[in-house]
Amino acid sequence: MTLPLVLPDPRARRRLEIGLALLADGQPAEAAEAIRAAIEIDPADAETWHALGQALEAAGEPAEAAYRTALQLDPDDRMGAAVRLALIGAAPAPAQLPEAHVRTLFDQYARRFDTALVDALGYRGPELLRRAVDRVMSEGWLDILDLGCGTGLAGAAFADRRRRLDGIDLSPAMILQAMARGIYDRLEPGEIAAVLADWPERYDLVLAADVAVYIGDLGPLFAAARDVLRPDGLFALTAEAHDADGWRLGDHHRYLHSSGYLAATAAAAGFAVVEVEGAWARRENGTPLPGWVAVLRAS
Numbered sequence: 001m002t003l004p005l006v007l008p009d010p011r012a013r014r015r016l017e018i019g020l021a022l023l024a025d026g027q028p029a030e031a032a033e034a035i036r037a038a039i040e041i042d043p044a045d046a047e048t049w050h051a052l053g054q055a056l057e058a059a060g061e062p063a064e065a066a067y068r069t070a071l072q073l074d075p076d077d078r079m080g081a082a083v084r085l086a087l088i089g090a091a092p093a094p095a096q097l098p099e100a101h102v103r104t105l106f107d108q109y110a111r112r113f114d115t116a117l118v119d120a121l122g123y124r125g126p127e128l129l130r131r132a133v134d135r136v137m138s139e140g141w142l143d144i145l146d147l148g149c150g151t152g153l154a155g156a157a158f159a160d161r162r163r164r165l166d167g168i169d170l171s172p173a174m175i176l177q178a179m180a181r182g183i184y185d186r187l188e189p190g191e192i193a194a195v196l197a198d199w200p201e202r203y204d205l206v207l208a209a210d211v212a213v214y215i216g217d218l219g220p221l222f223a224a225a226r227d228v229l230r231p232d233g234l235f236a237l238t239a240e241a242h243d244a245d246g247w248r249l250g251d252h253h254r255y256l257h258s259s260g261y262l263a264a265t266a267a268a269a270g271f272a273v274v275e276v277e278g279a280w281a282r283r284e285n286g287t288p289l290p291g292w293v294a295v296l297r298a299s
């Protein structure tokens, strides 16, 4: 994770923490007041401006200026101000979540990721992918690339079929957890499409478990996956379901895609659709989120 260049003023930090606690407690107007007091002491902290945006939003007040200031102070956008601006209707949805935002989220989440996701949210993306791939290609050793490998849950689901297993992920802390499993041959930190632009290996199977949800326009991801697959190789991925056309950014900061969009994007990238099945990969507030498991064949 990138560290701020200047340490935050402790008095401002205390007021920000009070503001965040009030916000979590459902008192957004009081939260905004505490956060404004933090800004008076330290007006150059992006996180504080972002928190002000959240408090104002929750209080039903205009939040655009606060988010724009956060973005100006941190153009890499670790807090995801561009996402909030899109969700309040003040800017178009970004084509994917800001890289620094994804990295920050998952660097913070890495140590408790497996328990938080599997136990609390009933996550079963890797298991869905394994079953889908087994239906199409039930035996044989595979050279596998795990995109957005995280802590390696999807890699682990395919460990008994791997001849080679590589992984790519934006979050170094998630990669460290994956490394500890001892099942990956190569783990590369970075953004998927950027890393794959210059990638020497070729694969029988490319996986993307719960990764397309952080990307709206899937064109670059599909094209990159196609480029590293051998002829007839498979690309297996999960996605959250959008019941209208195309894709959209959801309130929960993840993207939803229609099955028609997946099929059209697959065809444009040089894939034949083997199957796109409705299936939920995780719950949100106890309710399964409708989704897709897609298996595409490099044609």
Ligand SMILES: C[S@@+](CC[C@H](N)C(=O)[O-])C[C@H]1O[C@@H](n2cnc3c(N)ncnc32)[C@H](O)[C@@H]1O
Pocket: 096, 102, 103, 106, 125, 126, 147, 148, 149, 150, 151, 152, 153, 154, 168, 169, 170, 171, 174, 190, 191, 192, 193, 208, 209, 210, 211, 214, 215
């Ligand atoms: C919800 S986790 C899923 C991890 C793993 N695939 C699994 O099934 O447990 C999503 C992972 O994708 C990574 N990620 C999201 N967008 C990415 C991108 N554009 N490039 C590289 N990694 C990305 C995140 O850092 C995170 O580790």
